[in-house]
Amino acid sequence: MASMTAAPRRRFARLTAAAGLLVTVVALLLAPASPATAHAVLSSSSPAASSVVPNAPTEVVLTFTEPVRKVPDKIRVIAPDGSRADRGEPTFADSVVNIPVDTSAGNGTYLVTYRVISADSHPVSGAFTYSVGAPSEPPVDTGDDSRADPVVSNAIKAGKFVGYAGLLLLVGPALVLALLWPRRLPRTGPARLAWIGLGLVALATVTVTLLQVPYTNGGGPFDITGAGLSLVLGSTFGAAHLVRLGLLAAAAVLLRPLLAGTAGRTDLVILGVLGGAALLTWPLAGHPAASPAPAVSVVVDAVHLGSMAVWLGGLVMLAAFLLPRADERELGAILPIWSRWAALAVSALLLAGIVQALIEVATPTALVSTTYGRLVLAKVGLFALVIGVAAYSRQLVRKRVAASRPAPVRRAVWVELGVTAVVLAVTAVLVQTPPARTAGADVAGAQSGYFTTTVQSSLYSMQIEMSPAQRGNNSVHFYTYTLENQPLPVVEWKATVALPSAGIEAIDVPLLPLTDNHATGEINLPAAGEWELRVTARTTEIDQATVTATVPIR
Template identity: 35%
Template structure:
């Protein structure tokens, strides 16, 4: 931490403004990380005497009908016509659709998708039968899936948004705190307006893309006005509208501030001192908090039991990232090319101390976010989210190392006290052209790494959190390749030390379309029976985007032994069993096992 009183005051002002702004963001009500099905009508696996007039579902949180959908599939794999989707009995937690035609005997599959409280798509399925269960399943159909083009474009738009946030906030804070004389500099203003324009374009792009992305449509649906209208009615859409309004305020402030600075200079005002810089820097940070909240209120941070802590921490993380990376861009693209030795002597040490504070905040908040979204070492290295996060951490470490080298360079050339005439000459002369060129190259490399980091951040924001995705790639899964009975054992590790490790012995009989039975035994590391706090099983067919189908388990009487009877698998294909084990209040993992059903 910097030792000077000026740096300590900077840190105090920085944290005070952040905490004041964050107090306004923690009022959002807690929500589940993902919408959970409370009940379905007809119930899952139920055999009905008559064709149901309505298919309905109840969730653990309110559902936006505009972004929800239901499909009813008959035993032959054909979609059945159903009525318009709406809320059942006026309850926002339910969705329902009428079944206008009388269904023939057989097993039917209901495939659903909704948008969770954290604005991420959630999907699943359940089955029911009319008269009697089908003796054989439907032929396997071509799989669906999210439009890869739309997903790629949506991630790219999010990257532009993060880059715009960094340039906008970072360049504004750099001018306000580190280099007040740059308010009229063309390069500094170009950085600000580039960030402003990029963020505005990303905001508009998110509004256009979010509706089709959330409901799994193709990128062609972006041209559908109804998709835009639907998106505007969601929390994500409201945050984009709020962000656009904030950008309007930022534009007005950016046009006013240089004129006010010129009027002060024309009036003969003295150069701004430490106190004069606090107010504009505080205004920039307060505005940055408001902008960052439009992200945090529409991501994983706004959902889950720790929302009151996770939400402000995410805002701090975003603001620190923007101040650091945007300031870095201002150093490389505006300050160093200016050749202003006096400005460099003042601005570079100020930014160096600011960057140190930002890195400390990023380290603390990033550690908490990683724990919240990943949870266990097995998830960190066994999930897509965890692996991308590891790559981000490695790149961030390289960036911090380069920043440390740059900080030493700044202290060597600008951090010395001016006592003697020789010191004055050295300060007036500044570093040589060759040294400045090398320093600019280091800054350019830092900026390139920062751009990659923002891309990884954009991916992680859209990705399923590792706690929900957890899977063990170490599982030695065998059998079931051609369909039929599955008998295997897979290890698990919930991250709670020796008490969180063990294995799951699984038997699926007969492993065919129709009624099946699952036997599960939880074993400790030595192969003995093991009791756990909770055990859940779900079935999914990823190729058809069907699932997860919840599998009801019953305690079989023996320690650690559970049975799931009457599991009706409606279609053949490469199914996936998700076995979720919880060994304590906080230690949980999910092991995913592929099972082929014929």
């Protein structure tokens, strides 16, 4: 009678799993499409950061390196008196954000603060100033609470670590019980471990999704609102996590017969498909989906994650169950097979990690000059240590030491697991760190890519701007004002640059007047150093004055 009811139950389980897979596929198809982009940074603004403009602009324009999404009420323009100068909602068009501004707020220095979401789900925030007429004491945005709460950031890292740990605790027992487990040994312990792993993955997925709300808005760990949750779930990040939960639910139906030892071949195939689809949700919700080569990065990262789960999950099963419980004959059959699996998983892990690092780091310099690059180096060093221990274990297996004296192998396996636990922690931090390819990008207004100063003569004050203040082509802008900070018309402009320390004599800078008090020009600076910029402005037929500024060029 039991055998007659087992078949219908198995068919029902397969149909339920297939339905779950169908639902998740539909969710993927309906998920909001996002372009393949990188961790966005602000590339330019209008008005430019730290610039002085003669008239109040009607809008502030932010241009990012990649498309960005809106975070409600997190873009502000603060007037010199501390009031809000932005009017209405900013408009988003791919990488460009237009902020309407009230032109009646008066002269002085304005503060622009922003917080947006890049395609890889990470918030991007910053601030800069510009001045109308003449600079004044910069205002303070008293309503700006957009800075990331360190509790939230660390909690997300911890949640991702728990998710990785749960994945290996789920994959290891499922794989070993399906293909390597001796029939005489009880399956209770490994089955319990697999259910714990499934629960940890589900718990981590829900936790990270909820924490993404305050992470996006810049609030504390309990600042979770319906509107914020709707914003997260409507993104690719949220869709990927919902799909993962659906796949876990579908997999749980077929996991029970596998853990009990009654699963058929079709069950195992469906579980494999569900597992592969679930692995893709991790890269789809992070940096790989926003890399310069998203298709390659997503697949490579899924291979990297799957190889990690197979290798480390198998190690857990080896250390916790097989080595203590299996007899000499069983270990003699199991360990050579496991050794080959581990070698294949480690090879795939290493190859996938190299490809992903090349995409995300981009340049050798970024390996040592960015946090992301240094974390990659730390992970490589730890991984090399693990490989050494694994090679020692493999040597023991080849010598058949494990079958007769499993203690040396057991010790080596625990060392592997200890080091790889640190590797998982580094990985959890790594996925929350901006990739090196964007961390090193020049942000608009950064001191390394922009020079501005104000100099005075007996006739006028002059605002001088140069960008990017590096060797090669540079743009210069000159603005003249009276000593009372009113725009001062100029009849004739002349400018030269020289680098006396390198023996470079004065070079004329061709200038084009744009308004009565504003001129611009282009100049090629062939070397780094402290360049002397001399500007002569003639304001009447007889009145003129020359000002000098030292511009550091790198």
